[in-house]
Amino acid sequence: MSPADLRHLKEILADFRIKHTLLPDYSETLDGESWSDYQKLAPGGTRIASVRKMGEASKTLQLGRSLADLDTAASSLENRFGIPVLTLGYPVGIRETDRFFQALEDLAGMETSRKYSWERGRLVDSYIDAHKYVFGKRAILYGEIDFVVALASLLDEIGMVPVLCATGAASDRFKELVSAIVEHHFPDMQVVDDTDFATILERCRTIQPDIIIGNSKGYYLARKLGIPLIRVGFPIHDRIGAQRILSVGYEGTQQLFDRIVNGLLESRQEKTSVGYSYM
Template identity: 50%
Template sequence: MSKMPKMPNYVSTTNACKLCEPLGASLAFRGIEGAVPFLHGSQGCATYMRRYIISHFNEPIDIASSSLGEKHAVYGGSANLKLGLKNVTAKYKPQLIGVATTCLTETIGDDVRMIVSEYEKEFNQGDDAPLIISVSTPSYSGTHMEGFHTAIKGVVEQLSISSGTRSECLNILPGFLSAEDLRYLKEMIADFGIQATVLPDISDTLDGEALNEYPLIPKGGTPLEAIRNMGDAALSIECGHTLPEASAGTSLRDMHGVPLTRLGMPIGIRETDRFMDTLAAAGNGEIPEKYSNARGRLIDAMVDGHKYIFGKRAVIYGEEDLVVGLTSLLSEIGVAPILCASGGKSGKFKKSIETVLEGMNCEMPEVYENVDFFNIQERAEELEIDLLIGHSKGYTFAREKDIPLIRVGFPIHDRVGGQRLLHIGYHGAQALFDTITNTMIACKQDASDVGYTYM
């Protein structure tokens, strides 16, 4: 079996399997109460990111911009950034402005922290002045997930404090989840009788109600006061096998002594078991019957549907930690992951796949990081595959090869409800299992000359 050809000694992207860093930062900032994302760069960057986010969430999102032009590439964007901050403060009256840099401003060398400091001395006076958080997120250094994690790390480093007294509250740093995942996560936390700060929280800010009047800043998000108190937490739980060594969780540990537990995203049975055990240990030591029952129903469903999906071969792509979680789930339900791909380049991707497959009756798949869809499609065409699992950008290949596509993650542009997909926990695993199994049954049914009405 041939392998993916060695990458040439130049960089050329045909169809990226990733998005840009400031987009991830914008999503993270949107999960904070009263916050407005602000990009220091050209207007086109903000417009592009708004379009991507809106088409997935079907919710409006405002992303402010310093709107730099050609002359600012020569003379710098300090004046535009200050004017933009002044305008956003006057129009939106935010509690927080999250400033993320772009390729342009990083390339010309704008010192954003210094500019923000100058602005606060000149204009940002008084009790009603917004907090301003700045983070460095040039797209040439990573993907939207690096931007997401950089923003969360910047927020806790620049806002959290410690009184010197430990509280009973936990910090939950779940990574990039859907709005439905976050609602379910908060429900789990409440069912365990635990107090926790979930950062970020887009469950309301990017999946809200129909309103008569458009709010400039939607309700919801992680409260600023809760973020300030994260330095007093009893424990931080940070989800992700491929997280950078320096993260929000490590910053809280190093700055304020908050103990840190790192887990994988709770996708599938084994990863959810670990998450549940950690919550139980932080609570009263017991797992609520609601979740024990859900786990039992999931196993029963896996037995019922095993014959329809056992031995099917899948290609999984997307954000590294989502792919790791989905790979773990597929190995549990009898689907063979044969190719795992991501545009990320953490250097931990392959090892993480090996970790979640340890002890499973499953061969190690081919694992590729820092690739685009041209590379993925080129290799997948040489493999016998039954389904693709990933976001909407795989649709073109799926259509060309008549392979079913299970849409998960972000972005989902060609279906409604991407923000309401549930991936985590036993209930999320049940939803994914049912979708995968029914997709395989439908494929067999549609391919039949006569069709059939019973399984």
């Protein structure tokens, strides 16, 4: 997640009036203000005192489906202090964001505010408007395991085909996680862990993708294949503003969805011999 993602999560929690500790919290340390004097250590982050008080929490929300049943900070809090853990996916896309907001409603004992229901409604409307541009398009997804799982869920709900889901991490659960989150059956979907870009490129020769979604390290794939790259995740070294890219929540999903649709439209527009200025 980007610093912008973490800031948005904290905004949502504050709107639900939930006292919380975010661990880790690099929303300021990786995207801070200009300093008048040099500082060896960027201000911000999760304070040690706040970490110590996590043992007093009523619940732990653990974001990342791959973390379930693993030895994590959340499981340590559960084992030592009896704090129940709810593991959710990254709140990207309507389905996963709905689950996140439902968990917050249950925790806070209050309904989601109109602010966020409006965001959700506008997102649904945009899905309807743009479905004809994305339906059936084939995408390559790569990156950190839980982010790829979240992206696969998003593509599934907007009618795109996550034809190749890849991660460099070794995980015997990766295929299971992707298959569980994708509701539609894609017979030619490939899920590959412990892989590299050379292997991804070789697989691309037969799967005919329309778009790539991942960090900037996959740019050479986009150049080789002549298809757009939507930059998300970490790292993004070839563009300004990576720390401000928002992907989570209804608002972040809206921004990501618009970028995916416009990436496909721009690619089609540039490849036509006639050119056009209206859709």
